[in-house]
Amino acid sequence: MAEHLLTRTLLTGLFLATTASWAAPTVVLDEELEIQTIEAGAFLVVHRFPGACNSLIVQCSESNFVWVDTPCSNEATEQVHQWLSRTYDDPNIIQINTGFHNDNLAGNGYLIEKGIPCYGSDLTPKLIAECWDKTVQKVLPFYERQANKKYRDTLLNQKLVAPNKLYPLAQGLHLKVGAESVEVHFPGASHTLDNVVVHFKSRRILYGGCMIKARNARNLGFTGDADMTAWPQSARNVLKRYPQARIVVPGHGTWGDLELIRHTIELGQQPQR
DSSP states (O other): OHHHHHHHHHHHHHHHHHHHHHHSOOEEEETTEEEEEEETTEEEEEEESSSEEEEEEEEOSSSEEEEESOOSSHHHHHHHHHHHHHHSSSOEEEEEOOSSSHHHHTTHHHHHHTTOOEEEETTHHHHHHHHHHHHHHHHGGGGOSGGGHHHHHHHHHOOOOOOSEEEOTTTOEEEEETTEEEEEEOOSOSSSTTOOEEEETTTTEEEEETTSOOTTOSSOOOOTTOOTTTHHHHHHHHHHHOTTOOEEEESSSOOBSTHHHHHHHHHHTSOOO
16 A cells, blocks of 8 residues: 555656646747746746856745846846746846856846846956956957857947945845845855855755856866866855755756766866866
8 A cells, every 4th residue: 555655656746747847848038048947936047158158037936036147148138037027927026146257247237227136246346347358358269260259249349237236245145035035155266256156045946156067067167267276165165055955056057956066176176178
């Protein structure tokens, strides 16, 4: 009898999981921009610029949403915002930037114009002002191919808008959004000097952003603004602080679990090519 109940329970769970996957197909906004469902009310926004750049939207109550990072342009950010507004009735949105690069906050200009608050650390505006133009020059070699001319031109002409809701980097930020507790935490320097992670306590979702690498990443990627010495220890700090996280979202590539953090630590200990 117990075996029969267990089998029935497993089959029911499999049916529900299968039904959920059919009920939540990927939403393709255009050839570069899509929205994938991680779970009910949690969405991965993928903007190919030209590589896959992630941002995360989490529903914290019927009408309250936290959007972590933006696509790499105001135009792509507008498309996602329009999708969210079509899908949910009058969504109340806050944005959290996890660093100063364009794949963290290039959509701030559009969002702030729409009255959506954009949270970021007090170091982020300084890094935009002092470092972004130099960063563009560092990354341009990655866009040399003629097929990437559109992205290269965007980078050269893009004017990043700083977050308009600042908090002290070392102190971090705690927000109560609906029933969800959201923590923005700085574990130490990594991909940039201001990269933070965002944890949704009830859902146990951790957005690692560009600090955390996907499982199939073979190196740490762009390191032109990184603190290579601090990065592995900063990742260890994340693992220690959020050992119960069940979903970990990197800044680029496929989401997974805590193994992504362990993989990042290993990558950080290897010589970078």
